[in-house]
Amino acid sequence: MTEIIESKIWVFIEQRQGRMAEVGLEILGKAAELGLSIGSKVAGVLVGSSLASLSDQVLSYGVDEVLVADNPLLTDYCNQAYVKVLEQAVSAWQPEILLLGATAMGTDLAPRLAARLRTGLSAHCIDLHLTAEGELLSVVPGWGGNVMARVSCPRTRPQVATVMPGVFSLPDATEARGRKISVETLIEPADITYRTVEVKREEAPKGGLETAEVVVAGGWGVGTKADWRYIEELALVLNAAVGATRPPVDEGWAEEKQMIGQSGRTIRPRLYIGVGISGHMHHLVGLKDPELIVAINGDPNAAIFDHCHLALVGDFKEIVPALIEKIKSYSSAQ
Amino acid sequence: MRTIVCIKPVPDSKHWNRLALDPKTKTLVRKGIPGTINPLDRNALELALSLRDEHGGEVLVVSMAPPDAISVLNEALAMGADRAILLSDMAFAGGDTLATAYVLSAGIEKLGQFDLVVCGDQTIDGGTAQVSAQVAEFLDVPNLMHVTAVDVTPAASWLVRSHIEHGYVVVEIKPPMVLSVLKEINEPRYVTLMNILEAEKKETQIWSSSDLELKEPWLGLNGSPTCMVDLFVPEKKGRAEILQGGPREQAAELADRLHRSGFC
Numbered sequence A: 001m002t003e004i005i006e007s008k009i010w011v012f013i014e015q016r017q018g019r020m021a022e023v024g025l026e027i028l029g030k031a032a033e034l035g036l037s038i039g040s041k042v043a044g045v046l047v048g049s050s051l052a053s054l055s056d057q058v059l060s061y062g063v064d065e066v067l068v069a070d071n072p073l074l075t076d077y078c079n080q081a082y083v084k085v086l087e088q089a090v091s092a093w094q095p096e097i098l099l100l101g102a103t104a105m106g107t108d109l110a111p112r113l114a115a116r117l118r119t120g121l122s123a124h125c126i127d128l129h130l131t132a133e134g135e136l137l138s139v140v141p142g143w144g145g146n147v148m149a150r151v152s153c154p155r156t157r158p159q160v161a162t163v164m165p166g167v168f169s170l171p172d173a174t175e176a177r178g179r180k181i182s183v184e185t186l187i188e189p190a191d192i193t194y195r196t197v198e199v200k201r202e203e204a205p206k207g208g209l210e211t212a213e214v215v216v217a218g219g220w221g222v223g224t225k226a227d228w229r230y231i232e233e234l235a236l237v238l239n240a241a242v243g244a245t246r247p248p249v250d251e252g253w254a255e256e257k258q259m260i261g262q263s264g265r266t267i268r269p270r271l272y273i274g275v276g277i278s279g280h281m282h283h284l285v286g287l288k289d290p291e292l293i294v295a296i297n298g299d300p301n302a303a304i305f306d307h308c309h310l311a312l313v314g315d316f317k318e319i320v321p322a323l324i325e326k327i328k329s330y331s332s333a334q
Numbered sequence B: 001m002r003t004i005v006c007i008k009p010v011p012d013s014k015h016w017n018r019l020a021l022d023p024k025t026k027t028l029v030r031k032g033i034p035g036t037i038n039p040l041d042r043n044a045l046e047l048a049l050s051l052r053d054e055h056g057g058e059v060l061v062v063s064m065a066p067p068d069a070i071s072v073l074n075e076a077l078a079m080g081a082d083r084a085i086l087l088s089d090m091a092f093a094g095g096d097t098l099a100t101a102y103v104l105s106a107g108i109e110k111l112g113q114f115d116l117v118v119c120g121d122q123t124i125d126g127g128t129a130q131v132s133a134q135v136a137e138f139l140d141v142p143n144l145m146h147v148t149a150v151d152v153t154p155a156a157s158w159l160v161r162s163h164i165e166h167g168y169v170v171v172e173i174k175p176p177m178v179l180s181v182l183k184e185i186n187e188p189r190y191v192t193l194m195n196i197l198e199a200e201k202k203e204t205q206i207w208s209s210s211d212l213e214l215k216e217p218w219l220g221l222n223g224s225p226t227c228m229v230d231l232f233v234p235e236k237k238g239r240a241e242i243l244q245g246g247p248r249e250q251a252a253e254l255a256d257r258l259h260r261s262g263f264c
């Protein structure tokens, strides 16, 4: 790999079957900001096969360079093959920072790669900072998000981190100005240590949780499956997606994919209304900067009242129907 | 089939309300909080035990932890593991995931040949989800994470399903391998009093650094490339504005505000 590349901050742009994961682009936006502060360029890194159009797309998000490791043997994700390719590129070009999404793929790839490179990795970051000396400080949740730690990697390079999807916003596409650099892939069939036989994907429902502008979420306080309809009716009149804490999912009132929080989805709606939710950090860490957080809870001392803008104290079975009625009166007036 | 399960003793989350951040040292005070098997490690152990029930062989558990973790390993023996090994030494203290994975892999190597190493995908305290892949890297065997089903086929390779965003992938993979599992994979078995009594007869060994072949600079704090700068409790947004009146008044006030902000 003789070509000289200038980027010291690299972002792994995850793709599966030609579909890019949004988190890669979200991190690019943050990386550009970090790059400005230390005067470094930013590269997107694509690994897979037939990547021409994807690499064009990545360039349209303002990256300076896109590194493309394109090889038919890399069509399906296999961590050891991907680790080998990335290890070779990192050794050749020595980036200071390498960021990946904390997705199923990113959380599998990053630790193996970091171990191969004998460098540090901070996992599931919810924020990134650079010190004046250019050292990366990652904010990572521990103890279910009840405590945050700032983690650094003082002695080894690159500094590797996985970033939670949804914590940084998607940058706007701009005019492409960067260049493509192809990464040599010295991959052999023996590097593929497992073979993908099936990939099953449910389409993320349109208007799903992650993209919804308005989310109505219900908690354990809703009490029964029958009463879960209060949550659904309120969501309906507000044209909102329905979210849940863990207990309603465990009870089967809501589906697994509706769970918001540390082990569920990260959401960034404009409006969030939490009904019968006490406000455990496990749940709240999934909520990113909504303009308005409203909580309805019978307990005036519920922790969620320390984390919301508007509090309604009382029985949701009295408040929610009145709320629905009033909202309906507005929509019929229009 | 020979399976090795990695187990981490963690403070029981039922008692986390007693966790406190020492404002001076910025460290977590967890005095007196009882230890237990990390929840997902129970699922890992259950997978190992059910494979043994079906295909025969043995199940060994390994943990790197301070000496008092023996009681937690006894829980694993009571669930049905055949033998437990605790890797414990002052030299291991302060290790991050890389240093931990290094010691665990050295312990596993000393145990000899295996078909499978199983871990829980992540722990409830640190939650990094890094150890299994790093153990696999040190052992130089393939690994899969986020595993939700394992199908041991008569052919040389197994079919393993792992979770991805909005779906799953199934891969064909040959042992020896390292797998880390999610909660969905199974329901860990209960332990009876009989099991506990039986467990007392089983063997637990403690290995220190001198029992293992280890490179000194890769251990503990020195062998840890990451460093915790500080700990903090996430900021509260401050108390909310509380809407006044009975349920109907509060609802009307909220609807009115939502209307003014264009939400309805």
Ligand SMILES: Cc1cc2nc3c(=O)[nH]c(=O)nc-3n(C[C@H](O)[C@H](O)[C@H](O)COP(=O)(O)OP(=O)(O)OC[C@H]3O[C@@H](n4cnc5c(N)ncnc54)[C@H](O)[C@@H]3O)c2cc1C
Pocket (backbone or CB within 6 Å): A144, A218, A219, A220, A221, A222, A244, A245, A246, A247, A248, A259, A260, A261, A262, A263, A264, A265, A275, A276, A277, A278, A279, A280, A282, A283, A296, A297, A298, A299, A302, A314, A315, A316, A317, B013, B124
């Ligand atoms: C490792 C780990 C990961 C986890 N990950 C997640 C996660 O990703 N997402 C998640 O949500 N949880 C997660 N949890 C669980 C989490 O710790 C909490 O248990 C959960 O969020 C609590 O849900 P809740 O607020 O609905 O229920 P509760 O804490 O039981 O609160 C119910 C609330 O409803 C109120 N209430 C009751 N009746 C009424 C009524 N009639 N009207 C109005 N209010 C009423 C009560 O006052 C109470 O405040 C996780 C836990 C662990 C250990």
